[in-house]
Amino acid sequence: MHLPNLEEAKIRTDKKSEIKNNSYDFKKQFQNQKFYLKTYGCQMNVHDSEEIRKYLEMLGYQETKTLEEADIVVLNTCAIRENAHDKVFGYLGRCKHLKHEKPNLLICLGGCMSQEESVVNEIKNKHPYVDIVFGTHNINDLPKMIIDAKEKQNIEVYSIEGNVYENVLYSRDSKITAWVNIMYGCDKFCTYCIVPYTRGKQRSRRLESIVKEVEELKEAGYKEVTLLGQNVNAYGKDLEEPVTFSELLEKVAETKIPRIRFVTSHPWDFTSELIECIAKYENIMPYIHLPLQSGSSRILKLMGRRYTKEEYLKLFQEIKEKIKDVSITTDIIVGFPNETEEDFLETLDVVNKCQFDGAFTFIYSPREGTPARLIKDSVSQKEKEERLARLNKIVNQYSLNNNKKLEGKIEEVLFLGVSEKDDKKLYGYTKTMKLVNVKADSTLIGQIVPVKITEAKSFSLDGEIA
Ligand code: SAH
Ligand code: SF4
Ligand code: F3S
Helix, strand or coil, X not given: CECCCHHHHHCCCCCCCCEEECCCCCCCCCCCCEEEEEECCCHHHHHHHHHHHHHXXXXXXXXXXXXXXXXXXXXXXXXXXXXXXXXXXXHHHHHHHHHHHCCCCEEEEEEHHHHCHHHHHHHHHHCCCCCEEECCCCHHHHHHHHHCCCCCCEEXXXXXXXXXXXXXXXXXXXXXXEEEECEECCCCCCCCCCHHHHHCCCEECCHHHHHHHHHHHHHCCCCEEEEECCCHHHCCCCCCCCCCHHXXXXXXXXXXXXXXXXXXCCCCCCCXXXXXXXXXXXXXXXXXXXXXXXXXXXXXXXXXXCCCHHHHHHHHHHHHHHCCCCEEEEEEEECCCCCCHHHHHHHHHHHHHHCCCEEEEEECCCCCCCXXXXXXXXXXXXXXXXXXXXXXXXXXXXXXXXXXXXXXXXXXXXXXXXXXXXXXXXXXXXXXXXXXXXECCHHHCCCEEEEEEEEECCCCEEXXXX
16 A cells, blocks of 8 residues: 655655556456546546556456446546545545445546545545545556455555656547647646646656657547647756757647647746747647736746746737737636735736636635645635636636637638537537537548638637538
8 A cells, every 4th residue: 555645745856757668468357347437637637547548448348428337437536626626525425325236346546636645544534435546656557456456445646756658558539639748747836736746746758759659640540639748838858858849849740740739838938939839830729828827926926937927928929929810728816815906906907918718717726735725815715706707707708709700710620529519510629729510511520621600609619611
């Protein structure tokens, strides 16, 4: 048994992360059994779940979308905000209930919540029916833990700086778009954020192996890759022979895969060289997610974000000027400890100046082990909720306004599948990452097609084949 440790999770040394080449040799010993995989959190977790799915399939399990049919349940969790905790424990309650009827049901917990000391203690002390707990650093231990599962609960979570994994096999969600990890972990330690503790030190993958993965995806018919990292523009700084993110992007663009995206960009490390690189290549999509967090320089400083309001606005302007028709979305936190009305108005000011294409907005949530949690806060929850509502109203208005500008225009749309609401329609995304619904034949799935935008809504567009 290995339990997570917050103090160890903070450690950052120069220790070279080891590269593990996974070897896979599982007998399909659980044939005729089913797995249910549930994913919370960010794209990184969605991608990790593709690795988990691969292992389960290699063990012989088949996927079910119905919890009640499952012989094994795997929850891949997120720890970014406190409310995830209640959701996951609520879900575990359902699994426990199911286990009464199906005593052989295996219940497994992984992801960022497994890296939290308090969560694992709670599981250990109060939820003995959870069979397996694994962390973000040892997803590849899961098959062995399943094979070895006994009556006793098995917890294997490591608070290490982390390894760089190469040659990982995935069972991907899509045959059209693919996630590609370019780096693991985060060293930024924004004062509110738990990710550096749950994901470990920043470790970049080697440039050649990333490019090779993209080439293979292109060969396999993929139309789009999204390069993944908590801070993609810090890519390569930790390598023995440092490379920049724009050098990587160029190499990936030269594979000629039709569409390249990347998340997440931190405003810090966002160089002019990078902006020029994005502008230069047709297949690098003009879409940037650029988290603001707050418009108040005072709060940004307390958050440890390393940029001011003015620096953010300057960067935003430069991106808008140099990248044609770029769309920019953001993340905003309201109610950081002791955020004043004036601070909040600074945030609204930036939103009004930038008129984002979209924004994910959150109320600050205190997280275990992070420095911001120790700040005594004088702002009430009610006040924070009101600020969030005020912010959302403005944010949604700008989304709609920006979408309205596309009415009557022709946009290139990559179709991904049949719309959930209307089976005569397909859904897909513009280069700028806007969701479009179009009446079209399913043979167009996987193709990039010109679409005339007929109607704009706040969160999607309607169109017709041009
Ligand atoms: N690496 C990315 C963010 C990843 S987390 C970046 O630095 O931009 C995604 C978003 O969750 C963050 O951008 C932030 O807006 C939000 N978030 C993170 N920690 C939070 C917390 N403690 N409370 C509320 N929102 C938080
Ligand atoms: Fe969290 Fe900041 Fe790292 Fe983003 S950059 S993952 S917000 S610590
Ligand atoms: Fe959540 Fe972990 Fe991602 S905390 S946002 S799943 S890195």
